[in-house]
Amino acid sequence: NAGVMQNPRHLVRRRGQEARLRCSPMKGHSHVYWYRQLPEEGLKFMVYLQKENIIDESGMPKERFSAEFPKEGPSILRIQQVVRGDSAAYFCASSPPRGVANEQFFGPGTRLTVL
């Protein structure tokens, strides 16, 4: 059973470009979470999605950031008009529909560098 997959693993963008980060949850998992890890900091929650629904986006910046988890295909975290402060590692996690206490399984992360 493959784990959580994220791609790309590394992404370089220039200021003003768009970044698209993809996350494929573990098989049988229908809940996806995105976290951001700024340099030398812990992970911060961004958004929690179920298929076709955003459940909690309280950690998402108000502008330029969006997330989706369509019925088919991976979850996408989209950052428009990137700025240097968006440089970070973005981690996706997934959990099953009725996971015990929301145990989340993490992907390897996408490291975004904004030039």
Next chain:
Amino acid sequence: AQSVTQPDIHITVSEGASLELRCNYSYGATPYLFWYVQSPGQGLQLLLKYFSGDTLVQGIKGFEAEFKRSQSSFNLRKPSVHWSDAAEYFCAVVPMEYGNKLVFGAGTILRVKS
């Protein structure tokens, strides 16, 4: 303020020595508690978790953690550290009142000297 605190940013131990990493939380109700490990450039791996019951929890790689309600703590321990344990360790909680999201501490970087 509600938070997860890991007071030690860096810890260095000798190979074979014992280890204790501290974690305190401040939430009204006891949250679900987790320890994760992150090797450089890698994702997070779950070491162990506490939901209820026995307050001493056994995890993978020889780690254990003890939940102490009176101290709002969930410290991670290992009796004998191996060089391969060098990594960053994160304590995390799922607060009862906050739904599904994990709240992480700032992490403790463990260095192992031979």
